[in-house]
Amino acid sequence: MIEIYTLGGYNEVGKNMTLVRVDGESVIMDMGLHLESYINFTESREDITQTNTKTLIKRNIVPDFSKISQFTGEVKAIIPTHAHLDHLGAVPFLAKNFDAPVVCTPFTVEVLKTLINDDEIEFKNPIKTLNINSNLKLTPNLSIEFINSTHSTPQTVMVALHTKYGVILYANDFKFDKFPTFGIKTNTDALREFGKRHNVLCLIVDSTYANAERKTPSESVAREMLMDVMLGTDTKGKCIIATTFSSHIARLKSIVEFGKKMNRKIVFMGRSLSKYVRAAENINLINFSKDVTIMRYSNQIKRELKRIEKDKDKYLLVVTGHQGEPGSTLSKIASGEYPFRLSPEDFIIFSCTTIPTAINQENRAILEEKLHRHKVRIFKDIHVSGHASREDLRDLINLVEPNHIIPAHGDIKMRSGLFQLADEMGYETERFVHLVSNGGRVVLR
Numbered sequence: 001m002i003e004i005y006t007l008g009g010y011n012e013v014g015k016n017m018t019l020v021r022v023d024g025e026s027v028i029m030d031m032g033l034h035l036e037s038y039i040n041f042t043e044s045r046e047d048i049t050q051t052n053t054k055t056l057i058k059r060n061i062v063p064d065f066s067k068i069s070q071f072t073g074e075v076k077a078i079i080p081t082h083a084h085l086d087h088l089g090a091v092p093f094l095a096k097n098f099d100a101p102v103v104c105t106p107f108t109v110e111v112l113k114t115l116i117n118d119d120e121i122e123f124k125n126p127i128k129t130l131n132i133n134s135n136l137k138l139t140p141n142l143s144i145e146f147i148n149s150t151h152s153t154p155q156t157v158m159v160a161l162h163t164k165y166g167v168i169l170y171a172n173d174f175k176f177d178k179f180p181t182f183g184i185k186t187n188t189d190a191l192r193e194f195g196k197r198h199n200v201l202c203l204i205v206d207s208t209y210a211n212a213e214r215k216t217p218s219e220s221v222a223r224e225m226l227m228d229v230m231l232g233t234d235t236k237g238k239c240i241i242a243t244t245f246s247s248h249i250a251r252l253k254s255i256v257e258f259g260k261k262m263n264r265k266i267v268f269m270g271r272s273l274s275k276y277v278r279a280a281e282n283i284n285l286i287n288f289s290k291d292v293t294i295m296r297y298s299n300q301i302k303r304e305l306k307r308i309e310k311d312k313d314k315y316l317l318v319v320t321g322h323q324g325e326p327g328s329t330l331s332k333i334a335s336g337e338y339p340f341r342l343s344p345e346d347f348i349i350f351s352c353t354t355i356p357t358a359i360n361q362e363n364r365a366i367l368e369e370k371l372h373r374h375k376v377r378i379f380k381d382i383h384v385s386g387h388a389s390r391e392d393l394r395d396l397i398n399l400v401e402p403n404h405i406i407p408a409h410g411d412i413k414m415r416s417g418l419f420q421l422a423d424e425m426g427y428e429t430e431r432f433v434h435l436v437s438n439g440g441r442v443v444l445r
């Protein structure tokens with residue numbers, strides 16, 4: 001018998017977690033945080049590590065796994081598919097409930113270790129590294145395959161769980177980028193092979209943009225947009241500050257390359273930036289340190305900004321704070337907490353979108369208002385998404401021809417978009433496409 005338990009990420013974007021149970025053996029895909037709840041909680045109460053699991057669940061910070069509490073002893077692996085916190089961030093808090101190794105790609109392992117060390121968490125589960133496009137036998141009946149996938153952070157994978165009934169393909173957070181600027185393309189050969197053999201029993205898939213009628217543009221488009229702003233406008237005599245997702249190593253790489261072309265000294269500022277960059281450097285994925293000065297701590301940033309201010313048109317500053325987070329470097333610069341004054345027509349480049357939650361929108365509005373007071377030039381949305389849109393989802397379904405589809409990663413509106421697409425593609429939706437909420441269960445056979 002194969003059952004899928006949809007534990008988190010099926011009512012919202014966030015706290016992803018799914019359990020696949022095959023004849024009494026289980027595998028957990030993703031164990032993520034609900035970021036908004038996490039930030040709210042940690043802002044009001046410092047020590048999350050001393051908070052018990054029950055409270056974390058009650059506060060909506062981690063997935064509620066009570067539906068699978070009777071299976072905790074039979075879990076064979078916990079598999080975070082990539083380093084984003086809504087897929088990885090609950091591992092330090094919840095893994096202890098399962099006597100199982102955490103298996104993920106080298107970059108994800110590095111980020112996980114940073115999370116554990118930063119919070120000084122006692123972590124006992126073994127951590128295993130599995131490279132992209134590699135296999136691992138978990139038990140005589142179950143093995144996993146990591147299929148490389150393009151997304152907005154390095155070494156993201158789709159997980160193929162091979163069972164005697166066929167493959168369960170978990171594709172949560174992916175895009176089809178034929179022109180990635182860093183890393184390799186999604187392994188469509190492996191996916192096509194599944195399709196040819198007609199053995200994908202179920203596809204569990206990212207529906208964030210299932211309603212967006214388009215193909216998600218390649219990262220190379222975001223690179224062109226950045227080039228257009230950074231090299232295609234007159235920046236002479238102006239300070240340039242760019243901000244993006246700290247885990248988006250590909251985007252940071254483009255920003256650094258254009259900064260070098262402009263002959264500017266490049267400085268990264270902020271905790272989370274240094275965290276992800278160090279993780280990438282630890283596994284030799286990239287070497288920013290030869291071109292970039294990286295600063296993590298507030299005192300150091302303060303000192304350096306005071307020095308930079310005198311010569312600010314010689315610098316490109318890459319800072320945290322793209323969502324307007326109150327404690328971030330950009331917010332502190334904007335509100336004058338750092339000894340660094342913005343001048344009219346200095347450049348602020350937002351290489352991101354505002355994640356559409358109430359708190360982010362409010363924070364961003366406050367930040368932008370402060371920036372406007374300095375009369376700076378603001379360049380917003382210099383960005384493309386890391387999530388597949390409707391036409392990419394159609395391509396994936398055509399490639400792997402799954403029997404069953406479970407839309408994941410989104411609220412009912414987002415997941416319904418995928419349901420409608422499957423309907424349009426001829427699926428007998430009542431039997432084979434499953435709209436399930438958090439805490440749900442689907443029996444496949």
Ligand SMILES: [Zn+2]
Pocket residue numbers: 082084087151152173
């Ligand atoms: Zn992601």
